Amino acid sequence: QKEVEQNSGPLSVPEGAIASLNCTYSDRGSQSFFWYRQYSGKSPELIMFIYSNGDKEDGRFTAQLNKASQYVSLLIRDSQPSDSATYLCAVNRDGQNFVFGPGTRLSVLP
């Protein structure tokens, strides 16, 4: 079992819809969880992070964390074509280095 798993996609949603991206992790000791967006040929950029169970909202983005289920998700409301990218889930186990999932490709169709 890989440490951080994501569906590779592509996930296709129509413009204006909600995109739901999921991530599971294997280490119950994981402390914090990050979502990065990566456009093709570019480096990852941080979207948001979450430490506590529940929801955290930032603009059109909502991160959801369920530590008991070892599950973290990212919702993107009112999806735009400019949101089309690969979304990487990263898990920080010990306050030091991060483990990344393989990423989910999102395609928002105009």
Add this chain to the structure above:
Amino acid sequence: DTGVSQNPRHKITKRGQNVTFRCDPISEHNRLYWYRQTLGQGPEFLTYFQNEAQLEKSRLLSDRFSAERPKGSFSTLEIQRTEQGDSAMYLCASTKQGNYGYTFGSGTRLTVV
């Protein structure tokens, strides 16, 4: 400060040659990380520094790879006797100590022919 800077952006080298990449982190960030990313995969951790101390190296990092951060500022990553399997994007990231997200540089794309 405009962010994390990496040089060169692209490097093409022949198999067996040595290559060196440089990373200049955000000035107030004391932690610096190197990751490697291949097409369709997430970044894989290679090594990280806190100030000038190299605190962790991945088991992925063979003896052909070495990294330094001599004064706790910029860092270099050297690959000796490159192999075709080393072809990848090499990403540098920095952060402040604590549980913060990384800021990545633009990466160095290495192609070994």
